[in-house]
Amino acid sequence: SQQGEEDPQALSIQEGENATMNCSYKTSINNLQWYRQNSGRGLVHLILIRSNEREKHSGRLRVTLDTSKKSSSLLITASRAADTASYFCATDGGYQKVTFGTGTKLQVIP
Amino acid sequence: NAGVMQNPRHLVRRRGQEARLRCSPMKGHSHVYWYRQLPEEGLKFMVYLQKENIIDESGMPKERFSAEFPKEGPSILRIQQVVRGDSAAYFCASSNGQGVTNEKLFFGSGTQLSVL
Numbered sequence: 001s002q003q004g005e006e007d008p009q010a011l012s013i014q015e016g017e018n019a020t021m022n023c024s025y026k027t028s029i030n031n032l033q034w035y036r037q038n039s040g041r042g043l044v045h046l047i048l049i050r051s052n053e054r055e056k057h058s059g060r061l062r063v064t065l066d067t068s069k070k071s072s073s074l075l076i077t078a079s080r081a082a083d084t085a086s087y088f089c090a091t092d093g094g095y096q097k098v099t100f101g102t103g104t105k106l107q108v109i110p
Numbered sequence: 111n112a113g114v115m116q117n118p119r120h121l122v123r124r125r126g127q128e129a130r131l132r133c134s135p136m137k138g139h140s141h142v143y144w145y146r147q148l149p150e151e152g153l154k155f156m157v158y159l160q161k162e163n164i165i166d167e168s169g170m171p172k173e174r175f176s177a178e179f180p181k182e183g184p185s186i187l188r189i190q191q192v193v194r195g196d197s198a199a200y201f202c203a204s205s206n207g208q209g210v211t212n213e214k215l216f217f218g219s220g221t222q223l224s225v226l
Contacts, residue, residue, distance in 0.1 A: 031213065042114075042201055042217030043153070088152060096213055097166045098143060098203075102152040 004089045004101025012107040019076040021104040023089030024069075032065055033090045034074050035100070043088065046074075081110045112137040115184075116202050116218035124226050129189040129196070131221045135204030142185040143203045143215065144170075144177060153201060159185060160207065192225045199223075 007022045025032070031050045035043040049056045049065045049072070056063045062075040076083055089101045115134040123129050135142050140161050145153040155169040159179040170177065174192075179185040189196055199222050203215040 033214065035215075035217075040199075040220075042219045043203070043215070044217070045214050048214055090215070092213055096141070096205075096207070097155065097158050098213060098215060099155045100145070100153040105150075 004091055004099065006087070006089060006101045006104040008104060009102070010105045010107070012109065013079055015079060015081055015108055015110050017079055019079050019083070019106055019108070021074045021087050021106070023072045023074070023101055025072075025089070025091045025101075026070065027091075027093050029067070029091045029093060031092055032063075032072050033098075034061075034063060034072075035088045035090060037086045037088065037103075039085075046087075076106075079106075079108045081108050084108045114202060114204050114216050114218035116200075116221050118221060119219065120222045120224070122224045122226065123192050125193055126191050129192050129223055129225075131187040131189075131200050131202075131223070132184045133187070133202030133204075133218055134184040135202075136206075136216050139204035139206050139216070141205045141207040142179050143205075144185075144187050145201045145203065147199045147201060147220075156187070156200075189223075192223075194225050197223055197225045 004023050004025045033048045034046045037043045047058045049063050060077045065072045086103045086105045088103045090098050117132050142159045144156040147153050157170045157177045158166040174190045176188045199220045201220045202218045
């Protein structure tokens with residue numbers, strides 16, 4: 001079964017707005033990662049947060065991690081049309097096997 | 111370009127034939143993952159390999175599917191006697207295996223398998 005589950009499944013926003021996606025997972029982890037996938041392409045790594053970190057920033061991305069709730073959120077600020085893609089969280093389940101959630105499909109309307 | 115290379119990009123097979131998917135990891139990477147993706151769905155873990163070893167194959171069907179990552183050459187995902195339900199995009203990813211706290215994956219562009 002999938003380790004992670006993203007919420008919402010789909011999100012549509014206007015350009016310039018912020019987009020927030022959530023991820024819940026089941027087992028303990030060493031790290032949690034977020035990836036982006038454009039239609040029909042491979043995934044691209046966005047950001048990694050370790051289990052002892054609570055928040056991390058990278059450009060317009062902000063990731064939070066709450067290990068007590070087994071959840072993470074990805075915030076994209078000042079969204080652009082080019083941010084339109086599917087976003088997946090990935091966890092290592094405590095060892096090096098990396099499993100992915102079900103994804104959030106983001107549409108940014110120009 | 112030292113990225114993850116998958117070939118072929120598209121593969122068409124008739125039911126009962128064999129499908130062989132290749133993945134060359136990034137230079138210096140010794141860990142390879144294979145994932146399967148159906149349209150509008152997430153990536154389903156299939157198998158995790160290190161050079162010459164299968165570490166975790168819990169996501170791979172016991173029958174018809176096999177994977178290898180030899181000392182020399184690409185990783186191969188082999189599907190024997192394909193059925194229509196095998197039609198999907200198969201993605202390979204590699205990592206440098208420098209530890210669980212830094213297990214960033216680099217993905218190939220995938221192989222789209224279509225079974226007629």
